[in-house]
Amino acid sequence: MNTVVRLMLPVLLVLAIAGCQQATGERNPINNDKGEEVMTKTGKHVLQDLPYAHNALEPYIDERTMEIHHGKHHQAYVNNLNSAIEGTELENMPLEEIFRNMSQHPAAVRNNGGGHWNHDLFWNIMGPDAGGKPSGDLLRSIEKHFGSFSDFQEAFSRAGATRFGSGWAWLIVNANGELQVTSTPNQDNPLMDVADVRGTPILGLDVWEHAYYLKYQNRRPEYLSNFWNVVNWEEVERRYAEAIK
Numbered sequence: 001m002n003t004v005v006r007l008m009l010p011v012l013l014v015l016a017i018a019g020c021q022q023a024t025g026e027r028n029p030i031n032n033d034k035g036e037e038v039m040t041k042t043g044k045h046v047l048q049d050l051p052y053a054h055n056a057l058e059p060y061i062d063e064r065t066m067e068i069h070h071g072k073h074h075q076a077y078v079n080n081l082n083s084a085i086e087g088t089e090l091e092n093m094p095l096e097e098i099f100r101n102m103s104q105h106p107a108a109v110r111n112n113g114g115g116h117w118n119h120d121l122f123w124n125i126m127g128p129d130a131g132g133k134p135s136g137d138l139l140r141s142i143e144k145h146f147g148s149f150s151d152f153q154e155a156f157s158r159a160g161a162t163r164f165g166s167g168w169a170w171l172i173v174n175a176n177g178e179l180q181v182t183s184t185p186n187q188d189n190p191l192m193d194v195a196d197v198r199g200t201p202i203l204g205l206d207v208w209e210h211a212y213y214l215k216y217q218n219r220r221p222e223y224l225s226n227f228w229n230v231v232n233w234e235e236v237e238r239r240y241a242e243a244i245k
């Protein structure tokens, strides 16, 4: 084997593998910034493990609720999303891209794609030994847009309390780079073109009854006020920095 052929062999091998993947519809898996696989090479969305134990948010959010919420509800959104996009042009497409043209896609993709994305954010913006206040740029921006941190908390809790039925309360960075509180029904979110107020969510609170009913029954306001004890502000600050880049 001459030197040129020997040098070219690894390149040819990579091209051949890529060709096979293309032919079978397979791509490289997509990982998140923690290195976890969020989409398989065949375009299937994957439910991530919780970043903490099911009982880690006690006493504010109980273990049983977390087990059912993550293991049953969130898993169902992932499974139903994968079924809804199987064999369609939406396979392999990042959810954020799907959301931009949400109005053109079926309700099953909207409900389950939103359900998957929203819960992913939700688990990560909470944590044990959390709560308190944000710091740095995010705190300054909250004070600028809402007057004070407690005024912001009040606005956010009001958005959650007044969302009729099921939905989410959000803190978003809007198109002008400003912070704004909003809410969406069902599993919609502000990344979707169907949302009344659009922007990048950096904090979200699930106000579906499945998120709190076992512990709080009909006492949504109590769940809303206890949420502040589990907010992982470090993660919200990270998302804020990303959103204003």
Ligand SMILES: [Fe+2]
Binding pocket: 069, 073, 119, 206, 208, 210, 211
């Ligand atoms: Fe939920």
